[in-house]
Amino acid sequence: MLDDTGTLIQTRGLRKEYVMGAETVYALRGVDLAIQANEYIAIMGPSGSGKSTLMNLIGCLDTPTAGEYMLNGQAVQDLDDDELARIRNREIGFVFQTFNLLPRATALHNVELPLIYAGISAKERIARAEESLRIVDLADRMDHKPNELSGGQRQRVAIARALVNRPSILLADEPTGNLDSSTSAEIMQVFDDLHAQGQTIIMVTHEYDIATRAQRTITLRDGEIESRDAHLVHHTFGTAT
Amino acid sequence: MKFAEGILMALQQIRAHKLKSFFTLIGVIIGITFFIAVITVVEGMNRYVQDDFAGSIFGVNTFTVVRRTNVTTGSESEARRRRESRNPDLTIADAEVVKTSAPDAWRFAYSSDEFSGEGATYREKRRRNIRIIGGSDEYEVLQGWEVDQGRGLSTLDQRRGLKVAIIGSQIADRLFPDVTPLGKRIRVGAHRFEVVGIWEEQGGFLGNIRDASILVPFSTYQQTFSSDRERVEDIQVKMRSAEEMDGAILETEAALRSARGLRPGEESNFHIQTSSEILGLWETINRILMTALPSLTLVALVVGGIVIMNIMLLSVASRTREIGIRKALGARRKDVMLQFLAESSTLSLFGAAIGIGLGILLGKLVDATTALPASVPLWAIWFSLALGLLVGVGSGLYPAYKAAKQDPIVALGYE
Numbered sequence: 291m292l293d294d295t296g297t298l299i300q301t302r303g304l305r306k307e308y309v310m311g312a313e314t315v316y317a318l319r320g321v322d323l324a325i326q327a328n329e330y331i332a333i334m335g336p337s338g339s340g341k342s343t344l345m346n347l348i349g350c351l352d353t354p355t356a357g358e359y360m361l362n363g364q365a366v367q368d369l370d371d372d373e374l375a376r377i378r379n380r381e382i383g384f385v386f387q388t389f390n391l392l393p394r395a396t397a398l399h400n401v402e403l404p405l406i407y408a409g410i411s412a413k414e415r416i417a418r419a420e421e422s423l424r425i426v427d428l429a430d431r432m433d434h435k436p437n438e439l440s441g442g443q444r445q446r447v448a449i450a451r452a453l454v455n456r457p458s459i460l461l462a463d464e465p466t467g468n469l470d471s472s473t474s475a476e477i478m479q480v481f482d483d484l485h486a487q488g489q490t491i492i493m494v495t496h497e498y499d500i501a502t503r504a505q506r507t508i509t510l511r512d513g514e515i516e517s518r519d520a521h522l523v524h525h526t527f528g529t530a531t
Numbered sequence: 532m533k534f535a536e537g538i539l540m541a542l543q544q545i546r547a548h549k550l551k552s553f554f555t556l557i558g559v560i561i562g563i564t565f566f567i568a569v570i571t572v573v574e575g576m577n578r579y580v581q582d583d584f585a586g587s588i589f590g591v592n593t594f595t596v597v598r599r600t601n602v603t604t605g606s607e608s609e610a611r612r613r614r615e616s617r618n619p620d621l622t623i624a625d626a627e628v629v630k631t632s633a634p635d636a637w638r639f640a641y642s643s644d645e646f647s648g649e650g651a652t653y654r655e656k657r658r659r660n661i662r663i664i665g666g667s668d669e670y671e672v673l674q675g676w677e678v679d680q681g682r683g684l685s686t687l688d689q690r691r692g693l694k695v696a697i698i699g700s701q702i703a704d705r706l707f708p709d710v711t712p713l714g715k716r717i718r719v720g721a722h723r724f725e726v727v728g729i730w731e732e733q734g735g736f737l738g739n740i741r742d743a744s745i746l747v748p749f750s751t752y753q754q755t756f757s758s759d760r761e762r763v764e765d766i767q768v769k770m771r772s773a774e775e776m777d778g779a780i781l782e783t784e785a786a787l788r789s790a791r792g793l794r795p796g797e798e799s800n801f802h803i804q805t806s807s808e809i810l811g812l813w814e815t816i817n818r819i820l821m822t823a824l825p826s827l828t829l830v831a832l833v834v835g836g837i838v839i840m841n842i843m844l845l846s847v848a849s850r851t852r853e854i855g856i857r858k859a860l861g862a863r864r865k866d867v868m869l870q871f872l873a874e875s876s877t878l879s880l881f882g883a884a885i886g887i888g889l890g891i892l893l894g895k896l897v898d899a900t901t902a903l904p905a906s907v908p909l910w911a912i913w914f915s916l917a918l919g920l921l922v923g924v925g926s927g928l929y930p931a932y933k934a935a936k937q938d939p940i941v942a943l944g945y946e
Contacts, residue, residue: 351859351939372863379861390856390943394543406536407861451860 297360298458298490299325299348304357306343306513317343319513320357325492327458330485332501333494335510342463344510345494349382349461350374362458379407383452387464389444391436397423397447398432404455422450426480442473449480453489460484462493466500478503537873544846544874545881555842556882558835559922563883563915566828567890567907572897573820575905580813592637592773593673594780595804596621596629596766596787618800622761625787625801626667629766632786633779638673638769642666643752643762644744651702651745653717658705662744663719665752671697673769676741681713681728684748688727692750696724699742700732719745722755776805832918835882836926843875843930854934855942864935871934875927876920883919887912 306318401419426446466474599615650659898905
């Protein structure tokens with residue numbers, strides 16, 4: 291099988307097809323991918339290249355039409371909805387472009403949510419959510435609701451929420467897409483710090499200067515990985531900075 | 532704790548949209564209010580009829596011979612009503628027949644009575660709307676009426692036709708607020724009566740039957756109020772036990788029929804009434820209420836459930852993104868399901884609680900205004916809460932299922 295120690299994600303021949311009326315859309319046409327623990331990866335590609343589809347598959351929000359996907363030693367391609375939900379809860383921390391916080395809940399409660407679905411006791415939930423908010427420097431904003439927070443603060447809450455279950459992967463989808471440039475820099479600094487502390491990060495982005503902060507960039511085009519030599523791509527971008 | 536989340540969410544919704552919540556829950560509220568109110572009245576009525584009414588009005592193991600049926604159960608035919616209206620008056624002679632036909636009777640009495648709108652006066656004070664009863668020997672004992680002050684009527688009062696009276700507590704309170712009524716002479720119509728006793732207060736629903744009555748010796752009544760000296764309105768017989776009742780009634784009927792020269796097969800031109808007849812009437816009303824109650828409650832609850840279901844469907848639709856977020860964060864189908872079920876159940880239970888409150892209030896209102904002993908039985912409250920829960924779960928199932936089966940990717944992309 292695919293278990294290499296230190297290999298967090300391994301896909302083989304990952305395909306995703308959507309049937310839309312009479313037409314079949316080939317969103318992914320066989321993706322082979324290996325990501326090690328503590329890597330910082332950027333996934334790039336033009337719209338329609340399949341990067342959202344790949345992110346959904348990596349994030350266990352969807353299952354592939356064909357191919358294998360090993361996540362942290364577990365084959366996830368054939369799991370059902372509830373098993374996928376359990377994997378998402380334990381292994382994946384999502385950070386979205388639009389933050390996706392619950393508008394009526396406080397920052398603390400938003401961060402608590404994954405722990406609720408993990409079945410953790412209220413006392414421990416609050417302690418861990420507070421701890422997580424401290425990591426993103428929001429200890430003093432715990433009781434604020436999203437509409438009482440700035441865009442950057444909201445994204446920090448979302449990051450705190452993504453971290454709270456200590457996931458194997460932090461999966462960020464255009465995390466700075468809705469932020470101005472100085473706030474973006476702040477948020478990217480948070481990601482850098484988390485990576486420095488050993489967190490594996492996969493980030494979908496279309497901005498080159500964001501992608502350059504990653505160790506490695508995977509570029510998708512027409513549902514396939516454009517360059518097999520990811521390190522080469524990394525170097526190309528690296529020199530551009 | 533996901534359940535707690537749903538309950539919290541529902542309470543938030545109710546607080547944020549008070550008016551909307553009220554309209555959402557109006558079906559459940561009406562259904563439960565109606566249910567509690569009717570149960571309360573029926574239970575109160577039941578208790579009253581069984582404990583007080585039948586015993587105090589007609590007495591236990593008592594039957595009464597009357598000219599015609601005066602309790603209408605609604606089941607008598609018009610023909611019977613018209614036939615009974617031609618029945619001859621009962622007379623003292625009839626009373627004698629009844630007395631000799633029931634030698635085993637424990638108590639025997641006959642009486643006449645009339646309603647007086649003018650009432651009784653003492654000096655400037657007046658109590659209107661009273662009942663004047665002329666009762667024979669044993670009338671009070673047969674009725675089980677006790678005097679609170681003074682004495683009852685004696686054989687001497689009866690024989691001599693003395694103008695003495697025992698008055699009900701309402702009359703005593705009205706005419707004699709400061710002094711004792713005993714020995715005073717009250718005026719009823721053109722006649723004066725010396726008050727020799729006061730009835731013990733009866734109180735309760737219809738309590739004024741005794742409390743607003745005055746009793747005078749039968750012979751006195753005939754001389755002063757009756758236009759026909761031979762006429763008697765009620766002939767009452769009290770047996771020692773319920774077992775003796777049927778036989779005594781049959782014998783009385785036979786004796787009276789033969790005294791009146793009725794042929795076999797001819798209808799009796801009098802009527803024998805028992806307390807079970809009154810209970811029968813109540814049971815009929817009771818049965819009608821208890822048949823109508825479930826269907827009316829059901830209709831209100833079904834309508835209420837449909838409204839809640841619609842509101843929940845709206846809620847699910849407007850919170851698609853939230854469902855997507857929760858699923859992305861690891862909520863399983865049953866977690867989402869449970870959250871929305873908890874929400875609809877909390878809503879519905881809230882409505883049921885309001886309904887129970889309103890029902891109790893309505894019961895108290897009945898209690899205060901009609902003197903009907905109305906109290907909500909505990910089982911009805913539990914039953915109402917169970918109904919509320921049932922409606923909540925029932926109306927939440929489909930919306931919760933719709934929420935639970937949403938695809939997280941689609942839900943997250945939903946704007």
